[in-house]
Amino acid sequence: MRAIIGLGNAFRGDDAVGLFVAEQLEGLSSAELTVLCHEGEPLDLLELWLGFDEVTLIDASRLGIQEGTLMTYDLLAQDFKATAQDASSHAFSLTNALKLGKTLDRFPAKLWLYTIEGSSFQLGSELSLSVKESAQTLIRILSQYESQSTKASL
Amino acid sequence: MQVRKSLERKGKRMATRTIKVGALARVEGEGGMLVKIKGDKVHEVQLNIYEPPRFFEAFLRGRSYSEPPDITARICGICPVAYQMSACNAIEDAFGVKVTPVIRDLRRLLYCGEWIQSHVLHIYMLHAPDFLGYESSVHLAADFPDIVNRGLQLKKVGNEIMELVGGRAVHPINVRLGGFYKAPSKAQMLKLKERLEWALVAAKETIDWVAGFNFPDFEHNYEYVAMRHPDTYAIHEGRLVSDAGLNIAEKDYETIFEEQHVAHSNALHSVIKTRGNYFVGPQARYSLNFDKLSPLAQDYALRSGLGKTCKNPFKSILVRAVETLYAVEEAIRIIGAYEEPEKAFVDVTPNAGTGYGWSEAPRGMLYHRYTFDDAGIIQDCTIIPPTSQNQKSIEGDLHHFVSDRLDLPKEDLQWQCEQAIRNYDPCISCATHFLKLELEHL
Numbered sequence: 001m002r003a004i005i006g007l008g009n010a011f012r013g014d015d016a017v018g019l020f021v022a023e024q025l026e027g028l029s030s031a032e033l034t035v036l037c038h039e040g041e042p043l044d045l046l047e048l049w050l051g052f053d054e055v056t057l058i059d060a061s062r063l064g065i066q067e068g069t070l071m072t073y074d075l076l077a078q079d080f081k082a083t084a085q086d087a088s089s090h091a092f093s094l095t096n097a098l099k100l101g102k103t104l105d106r107f108p109a110k111l112w113l114y115t116i117e118g119s120s121f122q123l124g125s126e127l128s129l130s131v132k133e134s135a136q137t138l139i140r141i142l143s144q145y146e147s148q149s150t151k152a153s154l
Numbered sequence: 155m156q157v158r159k160s161l162e163r164k165g166k167r168m169a170t171r172t173i174k175v176g177a178l179a180r181v182e183g184e185g186g187m188l189v190k191i192k193g194d195k196v197h198e199v200q201l202n203i204y205e206p207p208r209f210f211e212a213f214l215r216g217r218s219y220s221e222p223p224d225i226t227a228r229i230c231g232i233c234p235v236a237y238q239m240s241a242c243n244a245i246e247d248a249f250g251v252k253v254t255p256v257i258r259d260l261r262r263l264l265y266c267g268e269w270i271q272s273h274v275l276h277i278y279m280l281h282a283p284d285f286l287g288y289e290s291s292v293h294l295a296a297d298f299p300d301i302v303n304r305g306l307q308l309k310k311v312g313n314e315i316m317e318l319v320g321g322r323a324v325h326p327i328n329v330r331l332g333g334f335y336k337a338p339s340k341a342q343m344l345k346l347k348e349r350l351e352w353a354l355v356a357a358k359e360t361i362d363w364v365a366g367f368n369f370p371d372f373e374h375n376y377e378y379v380a381m382r383h384p385d386t387y388a389i390h391e392g393r394l395v396s397d398a399g400l401n402i403a404e405k406d407y408e409t410i411f412e413e414q415h416v417a418h419s420n421a422l423h424s425v426i427k428t429r430g431n432y433f434v435g436p437q438a439r440y441s442l443n444f445d446k447l448s449p450l451a452q453d454y455a456l457r458s459g460l461g462k463t464c465k466n467p468f469k470s471i472l473v474r475a476v477e478t479l480y481a482v483e484e485a486i487r488i489i490g491a492y493e494e495p496e497k498a499f500v501d502v503t504p505n506a507g508t509g510y511g512w513s514e515a516p517r518g519m520l521y522h523r524y525t526f527d528d529a530g531i532i533q534d535c536t537i538i539p540p541t542s543q544n545q546k547s548i549e550g551d552l553h554h555f556v557s558d559r560l561d562l563p564k565e566d567l568q569w570q571c572e573q574a575i576r577n578y579d580p581c582i583s584c585a586t587h588f589l590k591l592e593l594e595h596l
Binding site: 009010011038039040041043044046047096099100103104123124 | 209210213228231232275279290291292295296299302303306309310313323324325
C-alpha cells in the first residue's frame with residue numbers, strides 16, 4: 001500500500017504547492033495508492049501514514065535557494081537538520097514531526113519527501129510561475145513512478 | 155546560530171549588544187518578539203505581527219452566508235472547530251436560528267475533540283520539554299518514548315472525535331449552519347466511547363505527570379475574561395464575564411472592547427476601552443469557571459496543586475491538563491446520552507441583519523460578527539482571535555518577567571523568555587506568520 005500526501009496551506013501562496021500536486025494526482029488513486037491532502041499540523045502524519053508501506057510527502061520549502069527548485073529526499077537516510085525546513089506556519093514543524101517519527105520508530109518502510117522552493121507565502125497569493133512549472137514536472141515524475149509501480153505489481 | 159553570531163558581531167560594531175535567537179519552533183506559527191534592555195531596566199517589549207489577520211475578513215465580503223464556517227476554519231490548522239462554531243453562532247444569531255439539544259451536544263462533542271487535540275499537542279510536544287530541560291519533544295521521546303507515545307495516543311482520541319463528528323480530523327467538513335450534514339450513528343459513538351475510557355485514564359496520568367514539574371515563581375494580575383454558562387463549563391455558549399465584574403452578551407462586545415493600532419505591529423491590539431489590556435485562555439476560563447468543572451476535574455485540579463484560580467502563567471500547562479480531563483469526561487457524558495437525530499440540522503433562512511457569536515477556542519475566546527443584506531450576502535465581518543486579544547498582556551508579562559531576571563546569563567534569559575512566551579500557547583498562525591525572539595541590550 002502506497003500513499004502520496006500533499007502538505008501545505010491552501011491560502012498561503014507557494015505553501016499550497018504540495019496540495020496542488022496531490023489534487024492533480026487524485027486520478028491515480030487505486031486499491032494500492034491513496035492520495036491525500038493534509039492542511040493540518042504535521043504531527044498528525046505519524047497517524048496518517050499508518051498502514052502504508054511507502055509514503056511520498058510533497059511540501060513547499062524555503063531554503064533560500066532558487067524559486068521553483070525541486071528536491072528529493074529519502075527520509076530514511078536523511079539527517080533532517082540538513083534538509084526539510086518547512087516554510088509554512090504549521091504547529092509542529094515537518095522536520096520535528098519527522099524526527100519524532102524516526103525516534104519513536106513510526107516510519108513506513110519507504111518514506112520520500114519532494115520539496116519545491118517557494119518565494120511567496122503571503123495570504124491570498126497564487127502559486128509562483130516557476131513553482132507551478134516545477135509542480136507539473138513533479139506530477140509527471142510521480143505519475144510515471146506510479147505507472148511503473150502498478151505494472152510491477154501486476 | 156550563524157544568524158545569531160552575525161548579529162552579535164553587528165551589535166559590537168554598533169556599540170550595542172544584541173541577542174537574536176532562531177524561530178521559536180514550538181510556538182504555533184511564527185512572529186516576532188523584541189525585548190530591548192537598557193542598563194538594568196527593560197526598555198521595551200514588542201510582539202511584532204508581520205501579517206494582519208484581516209485577509210479573511212476582506213475575503214468573506216460579498217460571499218454567501220453559508221461560506222464562513224468552511225472558509226474561516228482554514229485560518230488555523232489547530233483550532234478550525236473554534237472558527238466554525240463562532241461563525242455558526244454569529245450567523246445563526248443574525249437569522250434567529252435555534253438548534254436542537256442534540257445538535258448542541260454534537261457541537262460540544264466536536265469542540266471537546268479540538269480541545270483534547272490542541273491541549274495535548276501543547277502539553278506534550280511544545281511545553282513539557284521546557285520544564286524537563288529538553289530541547290524538544292524529539293529529545294524527550296528519546297529518553298521517555300512511553301510518555302510521548304501516551305501523548306500521541308491521547309491526541310489521537312481528539313482526532314477520532316473530530317473525524318467522527320466533523321468528518322475529518324483537520325478542517326472538519328461535516329459542519330454546516332444549523333448543525334451537521336450527517337449525524338453519527340449510535341453504534342459509531344459507542345465505539346468511540348471505548349477509546350475515551352482509555353483517554354480518561356491517560357488524562358489523569360497526564361495531570362499527575364505535569365503536577366510534578368517545577369514551576370517558576372511568577373504571577374500576573376491581568377483582568378481575566380472568559381465565557382461563562384449557568385449550567386456547564388462554557389465552551390461554545392454563554393455570556394462573557396471577567397473577574398472585574400464584566401458580564402455581557404455577544405452584541406455588546408464591541409461597545410466594551412476595541413481594537414487599537416500600534417506602531418510596531420500590523421495586527422490590532424484588543425483592549426477593554428475603560429481598563430486596557432486583559433487576558434483570555436485556559437487560565438481565565440479555569441479561574442472564572444472552576445465551580446462548573448466536573449467533580450473529578452476539580453478534585454484532580456486541587457490535588458495537582460492548583461488553587462481555584464491560577465495566576466501563574468507557567469502553570470497554564472497544568473490548567474490545560476485539567477481541561478483535557480474535563481473534555482474527555484464531557485465527551486463520554488455526551489456519547490452516553492446520545493440518540494441519533496432524525497435530522498442533523500435545522501433549516502436556515504437568511505435575512506438582512508447583523509449577528510454576533512463567540513466560543514472558547516483552546517487558546518481563549520474567539521469573536522465573530524457578520525452583517526448581511528436581504529439575500530444573505532456578507533457586507534461586513536470582524537474576526538478577533540484570542541492571540542490578538544492577549545498580545546498586549548503577553549508583552550506586559552514579558553516586561554515584568556525579564557525585569558526580574560536581568561542578572562541571568564543571556565543564554566539562560568533567552569531560554570526562559572522562550573518558555574514564557576510558550577506559556578500562552580500563542581496561535582500566531584491566526585494572526586501572523588513567523589515568530590522570532592530578540593533580546594537587545596542597548
